[in-house]
Amino acid sequence: xxxxxxxxxxxxxxxxxxxxxxxxxxxxxxxxxxxxxxxxxxxxxxxxxxxxxxxxxxxxxxxxxxxxxxxxxxxxxxxxxxxxxxxxxxxxxxxxxxxxxxxxxxxxxxxxxxxxxxxxxxxxxxxxxxxxxxxxxxxxxxxxxxxxxx
Amino acid sequence: xxxxxxxxxxxxxxxxxxxxxxxxxxxxxxxxxxxxxxxxxxxxxxxxxxxxxxxxxxxxxxxxxxxxxxxxxxxxxxxxxxxxxxxxxxxxxxxxxxxxxxxxxxxxxxxxxxxxxxxxxxxxxxxxxxxxxxxxxxxxxxxx
Numbered sequence: 001x002x003x004x005x006x007x008x009x010x011x012x013x014x015x016x017x018x019x020x021x022x023x024x025x026x027x028x029x030x031x032x033x034x035x036x037x038x039x040x041x042x043x044x045x046x047x048x049x050x051x052x053x054x055x056x057x058x059x060x061x062x063x064x065x066x067x068x069x070x071x072x073x074x075x076x077x078x079x080x081x082x083x084x085x086x087x088x089x090x091x092x093x094x095x096x097x098x099x100x101x102x103x104x105x106x107x108x109x110x111x112x113x114x115x116x117x118x119x120x121x122x123x124x125x126x127x128x129x130x131x132x133x134x135x136x137x138x139x140x141x142x143x144x145x146x147x148x149x150x
Numbered sequence: 151x152x153x154x155x156x157x158x159x160x161x162x163x164x165x166x167x168x169x170x171x172x173x174x175x176x177x178x179x180x181x182x183x184x185x186x187x188x189x190x191x192x193x194x195x196x197x198x199x200x201x202x203x204x205x206x207x208x209x210x211x212x213x214x215x216x217x218x219x220x221x222x223x224x225x226x227x228x229x230x231x232x233x234x235x236x237x238x239x240x241x242x243x244x245x246x247x248x249x250x251x252x253x254x255x256x257x258x259x260x261x262x263x264x265x266x267x268x269x270x271x272x273x274x275x276x277x278x279x280x281x282x283x284x285x286x287x288x289x290x291x292x293x294x
Contacts, residue, residue: 007203009180010180010181010203010204011203011204011207012207013176013177013180013181014177014181014203014204014205014207014208014211015207015208015210015211015214016176016211017173017174017176017177017180017181017185017208017211018173018207018208018209018210018211018212018213018214018215019173019211019212019214019215019218020169020170020172020173020176020211021169021170021173021174021185021208021211021212021215021256022211022212022213022214022215022216022218023169023215023218023219024166024167024168024169024170024171024172024173025166025170025215026166026215026216026219026225026226027162027165027166027169028162028163028165028166028167028169028170029159029162029163029166029226030166031216031226031228032226032227032228032229033228033229033230033231033232034227034229034230034231035157037231037285038154038157040278040281040282040284040285041282041285041286041289042151042282042286043151043286043290044152044289044290045152045153045154045157046151046152046153046154047153047154047157047158048153048158049157049158049159049160049162049163050163051163052160052163052164052167053163053164053166053167053170054167054259054260054263055164055167056163056164056165056166056167056168056170056171057167057168057170057171057174057260057264058167058171058260058263058264059167059168059171060168060171060172060174060175060264061171061174061175061260061261061263061264061265062264062266063175064171064174064175064178064179064264065178065261065264065265067179068178068179069265071179073182074178074179074180074181074182075179075180076180076181076182078180078181078182078183079182080178080182081182081183081184082178082184082265083184083252083262083267083269085252085269086267086268086269087269088268088269088272091250091251091252092250092251092252092269092272092273092276093272093273093276094250095246095247095248095249095250095251095252095273096247096251096258096272096273096274096276096277096280097247097276097277097279097280098243098246098247098250098251098280099243099244099247099248099251099254099277099280100247100276100277100278100279100280100281100282100283100284101243101247101280101281101284102239102240102241102242102243102244102245102247103240103244103255103277103281103284104280104281104282104283104284104285104288105232105236105239105240105243105284105288106230106232106236106237106240106241106244107230107232108230108237108240108241108244109187109244109248109254109255109256110187110188110191110244110248110254110255110256111187111212111254111255111256113241113244114187114209114212114213115212115213115215115216116228116230117213118212118213118214118215118216118217119216119225119228121228121230123230123232123234123237124230126234126237126238126241127237127238127240127241127244128241129238129241130237130238130239130240130241130242130245131241131242131244131245132191132245133241133242133245134241134242134243134244134245134246134247134249135191135192135195135245135246135248135249136195136245137242137245137246138192138245138246138249138250139195139196139249142249
């Protein structure tokens with residue numbers, strides 16, 4: 001019974017967290033690809049707004065993760081799973097560099113892609129389908145690897 | 151460097167960032183998980199019956215955000231200038247790159263930096279650098 005209650009609570013908090021995250025993205029301007037590209041365009045007319053999005057998010061995040069690191073279990077009793085991998089390798093650097101190229105081409109990263117999909121945008125849908133195919137290609141190429149535990 | 155003061159929106163940017171931070175805080179402190187969209191979506195490729203639910207719930211929340219917003223106010227401008235072909239190419243590269251990197255702007259950029267993870271700091275510097283470079287080439291080299 002307690003398990004079922006916690007399971008329902010987990011779903012509720014996941015939904016709530018995703019919803020607040022998405023509203024934050026819209027308010028911040030990150031759901032507008034033109035604004036994201038204006039932030040990345042440092043040599044043109046630069047719009048530094050998204051630097052403040054990072055500052056606001058990390059400001060709260062620093063507090064939350066300081067608390068999380070000191071706990072074994074979440075307030076709902078789940079084991080707190082923080083990434084244990086500390087290796088800086090080619091996969092991390094090359095993968096991130098590739099991601100940045102794709103981000104710079106369209107001004108869309110994964111979270112805002114879901115918000116755009118939620119607006120019913122056809123262009124958002126095309127990006128999402130391509131992104132999921134890209135992730136599928138990774139699975140096909142890397143399926144022999146063990147899941148990295150996250 | 152020329153700052154575009156007309157489009158600079160410091161207060162909504164900061165407030166939106168705080169909401170993103172609050173969402174990440176709720177997710178780690180209640181669900182015990184990192185609010186990284188790459189990881190949340192990527193995990194659905196190898197589904198396990200214990201985690202399909204919360205993954206889909208988070209994604210559903212993200213997609214419901216514009217609808218929830220519309221209950222109170224019209225959505226702010228959303229301009230996507232890229233052609234469909236370019237969007238498809240960009241999506242493909244983002245999908246492959248984020249999975250190899252094990253994270254994107256949310257998992258590395260927000261949660262990872264908040265954890266002071268060296269991996270995430272390197273990842274964020276790397277994708278910011280190539281993002282800036284890509285926009286530079288697209289806007290100032292190819293279209294001179």
